[in-house]
Amino acid sequence: MTMNGNTPTAVDxxxxxxxxxxxxxxxxxxxxxxxxxxxxxIGPNGAGKSTLLRTLSGIxxxxxxxxxxxxxxxESLPARDVAAILALVPQLAPYTQGFTAFELVLMGRYPxxxxxxxxxxxxxxxxxxxxxxxxxxxxxxxxxxxxxxxxRQRVFxxxxxxxxxxxxxxxxxxSNLDILHQLTILGLVRRLVDGGLTAIAAIHDLxxxxxxxxxxxxxxxxxxxxxxxPEEVLQPETIEAAFGVRSAVYREPVTGALAISLIEPAEEPxxxxxxxxxxxxxxx
Amino acid sequence: MQAxxxxxxxxxxxxxxSARLAIGAVVLLALVLVVGLVSLSLGPVDISLxxxxxIILSGVGFETPEFGRTEQLVIEQIRLPRIIVxxxxxxxxxxxxxxxxxxxxxxxxxxxxxxxxxxxxxxAVVAIAAGLSALFFLALPLFAFAGAIAAAFLVYGIAVxxxxxxxxxxxxxxxAVNAFLGAIVSAIIIFLPDNELLREVLFxxxxxxxxxxxxxxxxxxxxxxxxxxxxxxxxxxxxxxMLGDDEARSMxxxxxxxxxxxxxxxALATGAAVAVSGTIAFVGLVTPxxxxxxxxxxxxxxxxMSALGGAVFVMVADTVARLVIEPAEMRVGILTAFVGAxxxxxxxxxxxxxxYSL
Ligand SMILES: Nc1ncnc2c1ncn2[C@@H]1O[C@H](COP(=O)(O)OP(=O)(O)OP(=O)(O)O)[C@@H](O)[C@H]1O
Ligand SMILES: [Mg+2]
Numbered sequence: 077m078t079m080n081g082n083t084p085t086a087v088d089x090x091x092x093x094x095x096x097x098x099x100x101x102x103x104x105x106x107x108x109x110x111x112x113x114x115x116x117x118i119g120p121n122g123a124g125k126s127t128l129l130r131t132l133s134g135i136x137x138x139x140x141x142x143x144x145x146x147x148x149x150x151e152s153l154p155a156r157d158v159a160a161i162l163a164l165v166p167q168l169a170p171y172t173q174g175f176t177a178f179e180l181v182l183m184g185r186y187p188x189x190x191x192x193x194x195x196x197x198x199x200x201x202x203x204x205x206x207x208x209x210x211x212x213x214x215x216x217x218x219x220x221x222x223x224x225x226x227x228r229q230r231v232f233x234x235x236x237x238x239x240x241x242x243x244x245x246x247x248x249x250x251s252n253l254d255i256l257h258q259l260t261i262l263g264l265v266r267r268l269v270d271g272g273l274t275a276i277a278a279i280h281d282l283x284x285x286x287x288x289x290x291x292x293x294x295x296x297x298x299x300x301x302x303x304x305x306p307e308e309v310l311q312p313e314t315i316e317a318a319f320g321v322r323s324a325v326y327r328e329p330v331t332g333a334l335a336i337s338l339i340e341p342a343e344e345p346x347x348x349x350x351x352x353x354x355x356x357x358x359x360x
Numbered sequence: 361m362q363a364x365x366x367x368x369x370x371x372x373x374x375x376x377x378s379a380r381l382a383i384g385a386v387v388l389l390a391l392v393l394v395v396g397l398v399s400l401s402l403g404p405v406d407i408s409l410x411x412x413x414x415i416i417l418s419g420v421g422f423e424t425p426e427f428g429r430t431e432q433l434v435i436e437q438i439r440l441p442r443i444i445v446x447x448x449x450x451x452x453x454x455x456x457x458x459x460x461x462x463x464x465x466x467x468x469x470x471x472x473x474x475x476x477x478x479x480x481x482x483x484a485v486v487a488i489a490a491g492l493s494a495l496f497f498l499a500l501p502l503f504a505f506a507g508a509i510a511a512a513f514l515v516y517g518i519a520v521x522x523x524x525x526x527x528x529x530x531x532x533x534x535x536a537v538n539a540f541l542g543a544i545v546s547a548i549i550i551f552l553p554d555n556e557l558l559r560e561v562l563f564x565x566x567x568x569x570x571x572x573x574x575x576x577x578x579x580x581x582x583x584x585x586x587x588x589x590x591x592x593x594x595x596x597x598x599x600x601x602m603l604g605d606d607e608a609r610s611m612x613x614x615x616x617x618x619x620x621x622x623x624x625x626x627a628l629a630t631g632a633a634v635a636v637s638g639t640i641a642f643v644g645l646v647t648p649x650x651x652x653x654x655x656x657x658x659x660x661x662x663x664x665m666s667a668l669g670g671a672v673f674v675m676v677a678d679t680v681a682r683l684v685i686e687p688a689e690m691r692v693g694i695l696t697a698f699v700g701a702x703x704x705x706x707x708x709x710x711x712x713x714x715x716y717s718l
Contacts, residue, residue, distance in 0.1 A: 135606045159612030170604040173465065174657040176373060183600060187612040191593060194377050194660075217374055239611075 084147030092141035116289035159187035163236035184238030388668035454670020457644030475511035480634030483507020508631030567693025587629035642700035
């Protein structure tokens with residue numbers, strides 16, 4: 077990653093550890109993202125991707141290590157100042173209590189408003205623009221409960237954009253999206269990143285990660301196992317070590333992008349089979 | 361009809377916050393005024409609306425035609441303070457209800473849930489049983505207020521034991537403390553030495569506004585107005601808290617402090633209400649609930665409108681309570697529950713599918 081010498085790294089986490097009770101969820105994690113870079117976090121379920129993103133956003137307090145945002149120590153920053161420069165799109169959308177999509181997106185303006193201020197026309201415009209970018213403007217008057225999973229996910233992205241963050245953390249932003257919106261939403265993030273935004277996203281789809289990210293960090297059991305450019309990281313050996321899946325990696329002839337074909341689990345999971353060759357888990 | 365109503369409400373929710381506040385305030389303030397004037401004119405001494413208006417206008421320094429001296433006394437010394445206390449109590453219960461429901465993310469929450477009502481009841485009963493209220497006119501409201509606030513602190517203290525706040529513990533501790541204090545009140549009632557005191561205690565427990573005077577206005581109204589203003593200032597933070605602690609924190613809300621302040625201020629408002637009116641049931645539960653169905657969940661609108669709506673609710677209930685069994689009086693607290701509960705149930709059934717979607 078090339079970085080401008082005099083602007084501080086947008087996100088710089090060093091030796092971050094986080095544990096709950098006796099369980100260590102993050103164990104000395106180093107992650108850096110320079111301004112205008114798109115970093116992908118990949119790793120199996122339970123690797124600690126969400127935990128890391130929540131730590132970087134200040135929701136969780138890490139016990140060891142240091143996180144700095146644009147050169148300032150996260151712990152010394154008031155929550156409001158953090159929210160004014162950093163937005164998080166959570167993996168699981170919360171229960172939204174009957175708020176409409178537009179009301180929710182407008183809440184993104186919260187960190188920019190004073191106690192005695194109400195949203196101005198400008199705030200309204202910013203919220204509407206965020207909804208336009210995420211193609212959610214039609215959902216404005218509807219309550220979140222009436223939206224589909226993917227629609228709701230895009231509304232939460234719209235809210236994060238309405239925050240006008242310089243750092244955007246995305247926790248599996250495409251998990252509920254149809255193939256068209258996977259491309260448009262990641263394409264949107266990519267354009268914003270090219271315009272100077274810094275993004276860190278947990279992504280399960282390796283093809284999308286390869287295509288849109290500048291840099292990939294592989295997490296497993298709370299540790300960074302490897303990191304680098306998509307070409308460096310996405311090797312069949314790395315994928316097998318991290319996920320236990322055999323794969324083939326090649327250049328996709330049409331798009332020219334790196335492509336990963338998943339072949340099979342490296343080892344069959346130990347599962348009892350019944351007489352019909354159906355695993356008991358599936359047959360239940 | 362139904363469709364037109366829904367379309368209107370949808371239109372309302374799409375307006376900017378200032379427009380929504382202005383429209384809501386104009387409508388509900390007009391209601392407060394109308395109900396207030398009508399309420400002033402009704403009672404054992406019938407006073408025409410015109411005379412009510414003259415008396416009030418002359419009270420604030422305008423030249424008006426002549427009116428009766430008795431009428432003036434009835435309005436200025438009896439009905440007006442009583443109505444202002446009623447409106448303040450309703451406003452307090454309304455805002456505290458809206459805040460509690462938001463904080464608990466639960467439309468069943470009620471201002472009484474943090475122990476304030478039970479604590480207030482105990483304080484009042486102690487003041488009556490010990491004979492203090494007979495000696496000193498303000499003993500009862502002051503004891504009630506102290507009891508209410510002490511109980512709220514106790515419940516909150518239980519919820520933060522071990523340095524870690526838990527909303528679920530707060531709710532359960534509230535239920536337990538309410539039951540415990542209720543038992544003490546029952547025990548005191550059983551051992552009361554004479555029937556006159558017993559009557560007085562039961563009378564107070566039913567919640568009422570009779571014989572409320574300007575002293576009561578001075579105790580309760582400024583506290584309630586101040587609390588309402590503070591809750592309004594924190595209503596945007598409450599909106600985010602409704603989405604969850606993590607959500608709120610990641611949007612920049614100082615979750616811990618904000619929650620404590622919201623709890624304390626609503627306890628203060630409820631305590632002030634309980635101090636001057638006893639426990640008036642249902643207003644804090646129903647008012648925000650009904651308004652939320654109409655206006656949406658945005659607390660910036662809901663909190664001020666719940667203040668006005670609660671005021672209207674209690675004013676109407678008190679007026680009816682004064683008139684139904686003339687010359688005797690019904691207790692407001694009985695009436696709000698008697699009318700409020702069936703109304704609420706009917707509303708719930710009607711809106712079953714629609715409670716949280718417009
Ligand atoms: N409060 C908690 N107490 C105990 N364990 C927890 C807690 N929160 C998370 N964990 C565990 O920490 C690990 C990391 O969780 P995390 O949500 O960060 O995983 P992830 O990489 O985001 O997984 P996924 O791909 O499924 O979203 C998991 O094993 C999870 O069970
Ligand atoms: Mg996750």
